Every structure is written in C-alpha cells, then in structure tokens.
Amino acid sequence: MIMKRTIIYILAVSMVSFSSCKKLNEWFGKPAMSQQEIDALVAENDELQNQIKEDAAAYERELDALRAEYEQKLANYEASNPKTPVTGFYVVVGSFKNQKYAEEYAGKIKSMGYEGNIIDGPSNFKLVTSSTHSGLKDALPALKKARSVIASKSWVYFK
Numbered sequence: 001m002i003m004k005r006t007i008i009y010i011l012a013v014s015m016v017s018f019s020s021c022k023k024l025n026e027w028f029g030k031p032a033m034s035q036q037e038i039d040a041l042v043a044e045n046d047e048l049q050n051q052i053k054e055d056a057a058a059y060e061r062e063l064d065a066l067r068a069e070y071e072q073k074l075a076n077y078e079a080s081n082p083k084t085p086v087t088g089f090y091v092v093v094g095s096f097k098n099q100k101y102a103e104e105y106a107g108k109i110k111s112m113g114y115e116g117n118i119i120d121g122p123s124n125f126k127l128v129t130s131s132t133h134s135g136l137k138d139a140l141p142a143l144k145k146a147r148s149v150i151a152s153k154s155w156v157y158f159k
Contacts, residue, residue, distance in 0.1 A: 074137055089139040089158045093151045094128040095121060102126035109150065119157075127157060 093109060096102040102118050106128045110116030114130040121127040130146045133139040139156050146154040 078135060078137070089133045089136055089156055090119060090127065090129045091131045091133070091139055091142045091146050091154060092121075092127045092157045093130045093146055093154045095125045096128070097125060099126055102128055112150065114146075114150070119159075121157060130154070 093114075094102070094105045096105065099118075106116040106118050108116075109128055109130060115132060117129045117132070119127050119129060130150055131139075131142045133142060136156065136158075143154055143156055
C-alpha cells in the first residue's frame with residue numbers, strides 16, 4: 001500500500017516536473033495560445049496604455065481650463081463688488097446662540113493654534129472663526145484646511 005502511494009507520488013511529481021505547462025494545458029484540454037493571439041493581446045494592451053495617456057493629458061487640460069475660469073470669475077467678482085467688506089472674510093468653524101458655548105469653543109480653537117475669535121453673525125448667532133482674510137481668494141485655502149482639520153462644515157462669512 002505504501003509502495004503504491006510512493007510510486008504514484010513519484011510519477012505525479014515527475015510528470016509535473018518534466019512536462020512543460022504547454023503540454024499540461026494540452027493534456028487537460030486547455031489549448032496553448034497562438035503567437036497571433038499573444039500579439040493581439042499585446043497590441044490591445046499598448047492601445048489601452050496610449051488611451052490612458054491621452055485621457056490623462058485631456059484631464060489635465062480640462063483642469064487647467066477650469067482653474068483659469070475660476071480665477072477669472074473670482075477676479076470679476078472682486079472687481080465688480082464695490083462693497084467688499086472692510087472687516088474681511090471670516091472662516092467660521094462654529095456658530096452658537098449661547099455666548100458661553102461660543103467662548104468655550106473659541107478657547108478650544110485657540111488651543112489648536114488658530115484665531116478663535118468670536119464675531120456677531122446673523123440672527124444673533126455668535127460665530128467662532130479660525131482665521132480672517134482681506135479677500136475671498138485668501139480665505140478659500142484657509143477654508144479647505146479648516147474643513148479638513150477643525151470642522152468639516154466650516155464656511156466663509158463676510159460682513
């Protein structure tokens with residue numbers, strides 16, 4: 001019994017060891033790929049790689065065009081709005097009706113290294129700010145940072 005298993009094991013190992021994958025595929029019904037099929041797959045891969053490069057370049061061009069459009073609209077807004085607030089644009093990270101809660105939150109914001117000022121907002125809200133800026137263009141990067149670090153629902157307020 002042990003001798004039979006050993007012989008079968010040796011035969012199986014020798015078949016696998018001394019046979020190519022191509023032969024095994026043929027024995028078990030999987031035909032080997034022809035050179036023509038391999039060439040077709042390589043050509044398809046090359047075509048897909050080129051398409052990826054073209055799409056990436058088109059994406060970059062579109063992104064550059066959108067950036068230019070954004071810059072132009074922002075410049076037009078700032079030029080056409082003569083009532084640009086003297087006090088500035090505020091990045092607001094919290095709003096409270098209760099002065100005590102606003103003061104506590106402002107203390108927390110200050111301990112994080114931000115401005116932490118309290119300003120009066122609409123409808124008697126107390127707004128806690130992380131930073132103040134002279135223009136909207138300067139406030140937008142600060143808003144992005146505030147949303148990622150302090151409060152995801154931060155916003156810009158101006159008087």
